[in-house]
Amino acid sequence: MSATDYSSEQLLQVHASVTGFFQDIGCELLAYGPEHATLALDLLPRHLNNASNMHGGVMATLMDVAMGLCGTWETDPVDRRVALTLSMNINFSRAAAAGSRIRAQAKCRSSGHKVFMASCDLLDEQDRLIAFGEGVFKRGALRRELPT
Template sequence: MTDTPTSRATLDQVGASVTGFFQDLGCELLEYSPDRAVVALTLAPRHLNNAGNLHGGVTATLMDVAMGLCGTWTEQPEQRRVAITLSMNVNFSAPAAADSRVRAVARCRSGGHKTFMASCDLLDESDRLIAFGEGVFQRGALRSELP
């Protein structure tokens, strides 16, 4: 393991390899290190529910991606390991409105060779807790064909 911060180029490379909804939402990978990942999003109207607050599905997606990344770190970002979500729970604790910047801060709590458990807090720019949760994930094989 390393305590050296991950370079912006590596964060961009890993972030680009997280395909699908992560890209569509406009998420940004802020931290990626052994046992920790932080994903951020500035909320736009498309991220909100009918009450004008952060949509629960967006909340779950941010937390799912951050938790999946925190348990699949590799030193070589071109050899990414993917995570398969086996179970996940999300608890909502406060609303977040448009133009808020939220961060999903995930850490790997324990695990073995094939599975790991992670927890995540979703925080706003004032470190107010928006949501929290846990998940169980399966580590996939190393893959080099990701973008």
């Protein structure tokens, strides 16, 4: 953790402001700082596909949220903007089963005033690569300006 990362209290504040679907699947915001974000998810049976492996949509959600966050960090969490996904590519490389703890580690690769590009690795508890991807995002409205 760098000196500019959010404190535990600020992480909780940001965690509470991320979309309902993020909350519904049980994600946890582990780290958030300038140009990076790390999320975690403990896989439950509800996160699996018919082959009893982590569902691709759950993988995409973790990666989308992590990449969107990594380009919207502000010194004060209240000033954080939302990110709108313009495009996203995901490559699936390994299955993950119920009971696994999965981490999405995203970093901002390039950033302009309105648009940023990010990449993300999805890792299991042994740091094995589950999936990797990249996306292009647009900074949207300030989080505080949106309806609650």
